[in-house]
Amino acid sequence: EVQLLESGGNLVQPGGSLRLSCAASGFTFNIYGMSWVRQTPGRGLEWVSGISGSNGNMYYANSVKGRFTISRDNSKNTLYLQMNSLRAEDTALYYCAKATYNSGWPWYFDLWGRGTLVTVSS
């Protein structure tokens, strides 16, 4: 079955760190661009970060640049998001999403996971 399964969401204090994982199955993971997209009731859908399948280039939203790091382990068919210096405004449901194309660009997302919840609060 073609699917993405996120994990790693949790309650964390402001300034803390968390690593999200996304396990892919049912498709050739290493050739596709992948992204993280988050959603909150107040801010809707927000693209967070993306990584190309063809050359591993990484891209970030301004709001997370310097704090979050996207990576992938093609041998494990897994996407990661290392989140440091977390803030209350990072609280959201984080989705892993597969891009339609191997370079990523143009970034259309044709497969999504169910999401993992990150709550940043003291």
Add this chain to the structure above:
Amino acid sequence: DIQMTQSPSSVSASVGDSVTITCRASQGIGSWLAWYQQKPGKAPKLLIYAESSLQSGAPSRFSGSGSGTDFTLNISSLQPEDFATYYCQQANSYPLAFGGGTKVEI
């Protein structure tokens, strides 16, 4: 950064109606635009990409048009399963951006 503005934010319609949702980009994005459908408690689902290309498995009553800065999603003959929230997304330049969403209600 490119901002995506959708209108209306919500629309009430009946089964069988036709609905049009508008998405405006703050600068030109060519035809690099996607539309997604999201139902409560579920992840978004790709409906339209490259402004007017229907994603595999999406019903043909969904259609997209436009280019540059102004785009529309049309749903002809609304079905009960179409009541959901719809988002546009620019796929051209970083940071990628989504519109604020349009809720189609009964």
